[in-house]
Amino acid sequence: MNWEVVIPLLIFLGSIFVVGFYASRHLSVTSSFLHEYFLGSRELGGFILAMTMVATYGSASSFIGGPGVAYEMGLGWVLLAMTQLPTGYFVLSVLGKKFAIVARKIKAVTLIDFLKERYRSKAVVILSALSIIIFLFSAMAAQWVGGARLIESLTGLSYTAALFIFAVSVLVYVIIGGFRAVAITDTIQGVIMFFGTLVILVGTVIAGGGIENIMSDLSAENPNLISPYGPDRSLTPLYVSSFWLLVGVGVVGLPQVAVRAMSYKSSRGMHRALIIGTVVVGFIMLGMHLTGVFARAVLPGIEVGDTVMPRIAMEVLPAWVAGIVLAAPMAAIMSTVDSLLLLVSSAVVKDVYLNYVKPDASDRTIKRFSIGVTAVLGILVFLMAVNPPDLLIWLNLFSFGGLEAAFIWPVVMGLYWKKGNASGAMASLLTGVGSYILFNTFLPNAFGMHTVVLPVLISFVSYVLVSLLTVKRHEETQALVLENMWKA
Amino acid sequence: MKKGKRKGGEDPRFRIANREALIGVGLVLLNFALWYGTAYGLGSKPVEDYHYIWGLPAWFFYSCIVVTLLVLLLVILSVKYLYKEVPLDEEENN
Numbered sequence: 001m002n003w004e005v006v007i008p009l010l011i012f013l014g015s016i017f018v019v020g021f022y023a024s025r026h027l028s029v030t031s032s033f034l035h036e037y038f039l040g041s042r043e044l045g046g047f048i049l050a051m052t053m054v055a056t057y058g059s060a061s062s063f064i065g066g067p068g069v070a071y072e073m074g075l076g077w078v079l080l081a082m083t084q085l086p087t088g089y090f091v092l093s094v095l096g097k098k099f100a101i102v103a104r105k106i107k108a109v110t111l112i113d114f115l116k117e118r119y120r121s122k123a124v125v126i127l128s129a130l131s132i133i134i135f136l137f138s139a140m141a142a143q144w145v146g147g148a149r150l151i152e153s154l155t156g157l158s159y160t161a162a163l164f165i166f167a168v169s170v171l172v173y174v175i176i177g178g179f180r181a182v183a184i185t186d187t188i189q190g191v192i193m194f195f196g197t198l199v200i201l202v203g204t205v206i207a208g209g210g211i212e213n214i215m216s217d218l219s220a221e222n223p224n225l226i227s228p229y230g231p232d233r234s235l236t237p238l239y240v241s242s243f244w245l246l247v248g249v250g251v252v253g254l255p256q257v258a259v260r261a262m263s264y265k266s267s268r269g270m271h272r273a274l275i276i277g278t279v280v281v282g283f284i285m286l287g288m289h290l291t292g293v294f295a296r297a298v299l300p301g302i303e304v305g306d307t308v309m310p311r312i313a314m315e316v317l318p319a320w321v322a323g324i325v326l327a328a329p330m331a332a333i334m335s336t337v338d339s340l341l342l343l344v345s346s347a348v349v350k351d352v353y354l355n356y357v358k359p360d361a362s363d364r365t366i367k368r369f370s371i372g373v374t375a376v377l378g379i380l381v382f383l384m385a386v387n388p389p390d391l392l393i394w395l396n397l398f399s400f401g402g403l404e405a406a407f408i409w410p411v412v413m414g415l416y417w418k419k420g421n422a423s424g425a426m427a428s429l430l431t432g433v434g435s436y437i438l439f440n441t442f443l444p445n446a447f448g449m450h451t452v453v454l455p456v457l458i459s460f461v462s463y464v465l466v467s468l469l470t471v472k473r474h475e476e477t478q479a480l481v482l483e484n485m486w487k488a
Numbered sequence: 489m490k491k492g493k494r495k496g497g498e499d500p501r502f503r504i505a506n507r508e509a510l511i512g513v514g515l516v517l518l519n520f521a522l523w524y525g526t527a528y529g530l531g532s533k534p535v536e537d538y539h540y541i542w543g544l545p546a547w548f549f550y551s552c553i554v555v556t557l558l559v560l561l562l563v564i565l566s567v568k569y570l571y572k573e574v575p576l577d578e579e580e581n582n
Contacts, residue, residue: 075548078548079548082551085559086519089515090515092512093508093515094512096505097574098502101499101501104577211542214543215540215544223535223536237527241520248516266573267575271567271571278563279560286553486498
């Protein structure tokens with residue numbers, strides 16, 4: 001075992017535990033367990049808000065999968081990765097204050113609480129909860145596989161042992177600390193991701209003999225590697241542009257991101273988060289993917305994309321620095337998984353159990369049930385990840401696109417369009433998820449655009465059309481919703 | 489703080505929220521236009537004819553580095569001069 005690499009990782013895991021215990025103290029004194037466990041009592045400041053947004057969003061694919069593809073595709077893939085820049089400012093601007101104000105008015109703790117109050121329809125609630133549980137569960141499994149593979153490649157442990165270490169590390173602090181632990185650990189993880197990116201980028205540039213040298217090496221191998229079109233000129237402008245919808249704008253529809261838009265304390269904090277988030281997301285995406293491209297000049301001929309980052313780190317950095325840098329992808333994965341775990345758990349506890357099974361549960365029961373469900377979900381993901389599917393970046397994008405197509409319009413139009421109603425939301429959810437699965441299966445990347453584009457358009461049209469067609473049917477409910485959400 | 493008791497009146501904070509959402513949309517559109525224009529405007533010629541800045545092809549330098557910094561600057565300016573601070577909590581509790 002390579003102890004110089006492993007020790008920094010162990011220190012990292014150790015400090016995460018400490019945070020979990022610190023946050024769990026808040027849980028024992030809080031007056032509302034649900035608010036604290038699933039939303040951190042809406043107390044996030046600007047820096048933590050920005051970091052938890054970025055860290056939750058930045059995942060295995062930003063640190064392992066993405067740079068691996070960039071190694072393969074050259075600068076064109078970095079261009080594509082930069083479509084993620086809006087996640088830093090767009091989500092908070094668009095959901096922003098409206099979502100935070102409305103969520104407080106109706107005392108929403110989860111995204112589905114919002115949908116429940118906005119549409120007042122059992123079908124919408126159940127369908128949304130199911131989509132969250134199914135899609136995020138598979139996203140989570142993909143991330144766990146990534147985390148375990150990383151530990152495996154760094155330590156030489158068997159895959160199952162690595163997965164076990166990863167599972168225990170994440171489960172402990174999420175289960176005992178809830179949202180506050182997740183947000184604070186996300187912040188530490190985000191900082192590690194930021195500096196890890198800086199170090200590995202600089203290290204790779206130096207090892208490659210400077211940027212000029214690297215560029216001429218790459219263009220000597222294949223000039224298209226430094227064009228925006230990819231080595232075989234397959235990256236068309238239309239295809240690359242369609243990623244603006246998938247990873248730039250559509251992120252608004254991701255429940256794990258949206259829920260953060262109602263967790264902050266004040267509008268001042270949100271303003272700071274807008275700026276910090278843009279800086280951090282821009283830097284990490286640029287730096288990591290660029291490192292992937294530069295790595296090709298330093299270590300040519302790597303076959304498996306997912307191994308590019310670990311190998312380049314160990315090649316260009318002293319072992320102990322590589323350990324710190326490789327804590328960054330570890331951090332990225334953990335910070336995504338912890339949020340997903342808590343979100344799926346909140347969908348089960350708050351949105352299904354408390355809404356429809358046992359609305360009058362006591363605080364004590366809720367507490368035990370929440371912690372129990374989180375633990376059981378964690379164990380289930382572990383079991384799924386033991387026998388993992390391949391190509392984690394695509395699996396990840398699948399659940400990503402499906403959720404975006406499902407939720408973007410019920411959330412965004414629900415906030416800004418008074419005429420939107422339950423039938424419209426239902427239609428939007430069904431056509432969004434349905435058409436995403438159909439397109440993904442039978443006509444992936446239709447018309448040269450990423451699969452997500454058409455389902456998002458289709459779900460928009462169905463939301464608007466069906467809402468307009470059913471105005472009469474929902475007249476009374478809509479009046480009530482206007483009263484609850486829009487009135488001063 | 490305003491009492492907000494105007495009958496049928498909308499929450500006055502929503503006007504600010506709506507405006508900021510539109511600014512967000514405007515920023516994305518501008519971000520996209522700049523990114524697309526510099527990347528494919530400068531990058532579509534044959535690779536042999538590329539210009540280089542700091543060792544990087546000019547298309548890449550502008551679309552991925554300059555545009556990113558420019559957008560960041562615009563975000564900072566928007567937040568500073570256009571975004572307004574509003575109280576988020578229910579007013580009736582005060």
